[in-house]
Amino acid sequence: MTNIHFIINPIAGSAKSILNEGLLLKYFDKESYHIVVKYSDFKKHAIQLTLESIENQAHIIVACGGDGTINEVASCLIHTPIILGVIPTGSGNGLAATLNIPKNIINAIAIIKQQKTKLIDAGKLNDKMFFSNSGIGFDAQVVKHYESSGQRKLPSYIKACLRALKSFKGKGNIRAHINGEELHLDPFLIFASNSNEMGYNVSLTPRASIQDGVLDVLMVPKMNMIKTLCFGFLILFKKHHLFPGVKAYTTTKMTLSLSSQNVFETQIDGEFFETHTNIINISILENALHVIAS
Numbered sequence: 001m002t003n004i005h006f007i008i009n010p011i012a013g014s015a016k017s018i019l020n021e022g023l024l025l026k027y028f029d030k031e032s033y034h035i036v037v038k039y040s041d042f043k044k045h046a047i048q049l050t051l052e053s054i055e056n057q058a059h060i061i062v063a064c065g066g067d068g069t070i071n072e073v074a075s076c077l078i079h080t081p082i083i084l085g086v087i088p089t090g091s092g093n094g095l096a097a098t099l100n101i102p103k104n105i106i107n108a109i110a111i112i113k114q115q116k117t118k119l120i121d122a123g124k125l126n127d128k129m130f131f132s133n134s135g136i137g138f139d140a141q142v143v144k145h146y147e148s149s150g151q152r153k154l155p156s157y158i159k160a161c162l163r164a165l166k167s168f169k170g171k172g173n174i175r176a177h178i179n180g181e182e183l184h185l186d187p188f189l190i191f192a193s194n195s196n197e198m199g200y201n202v203s204l205t206p207r208a209s210i211q212d213g214v215l216d217v218l219m220v221p222k223m224n225m226i227k228t229l230c231f232g233f234l235i236l237f238k239k240h241h242l243f244p245g246v247k248a249y250t251t252t253k254m255t256l257s258l259s260s261q262n263v264f265e266t267q268i269d270g271e272f273f274e275t276h277t278n279i280i281n282i283s284i285l286e287n288a289l290h291v292i293a294s
């Protein structure tokens, strides 16, 4: 008997998902599965619900939502034998795309029932985990505007990009240590990725793999508006790493620091997060999580 728990974020994506307890009971028969379905009521609630499921000996915990929900559930499952499942009902669904999990709920359920698992890496930014990506600079500002819009759809994401483009100032003077190199940067973006998709079929690190034991890092210098738009255009053709001044690395760890007592504004798996310190340590946890993939 498989003890399978589902944690559903009811506001993920358009909040119109057909996924509910009744549907799940139809697909997971009582003879083979003990099924528990829970709903998150507020931000970070999925963490509490996951910890309860761990106490209740769940074998598989399925995060039903986007990258934010997956992050909350998966962070609790690091280095445990409990398997993460994903039903993508979010907006971008970057990690689900990386794992080849279809957006069609019935097809995603079929993949969960196959229970084909992969052991994947996780990224760590100070004490927070990420499974897809994290970043400072422009992407963090986009997420900040996106969250304040109160909407979770593609047009709000595009609006957030335009607002961030207009208002982006950057922090200036960031010191980075990576692969034995020390860099002094005034970045537009420093992006560290475990996965090869951010969501909406967009990728800054198309060659990244969630199973290679390294993070793919992209450092983009601050540029004028025209150059920034050219950089954005090249992303569509996955040629942005060739843009003058852009540096791409693979690494197991990286440190970023600000000379002032300023804190960093970051995004972690698409959620805005402000550090408490002027130092960021980013590293990889190799083979950290069992996850069902297609």
Ligand SMILES: Nc1ncnc2c1ncn2[C@@H]1O[C@H](COP(=O)(O)OP(=O)(O)OP(=O)(O)O)[C@@H](O)[C@H]1O
Pocket: 009, 010, 011, 012, 013, 014, 040, 041, 042, 043, 044, 045, 065, 066, 067, 068, 069, 070, 072, 089, 090, 091, 092, 093, 094, 152, 199, 269, 270, 271
């Ligand atoms: N009932 C709730 N009310 C408000 N916020 C919630 C609730 N349940 C979960 N959340 C929060 O909703 C946020 C967004 O969730 P999630 O990332 O899964 O969806 P999404 O943003 O639509 O998808 P994606 O990240 O793939 O674009 C998360 O920060 C999560 O903690």
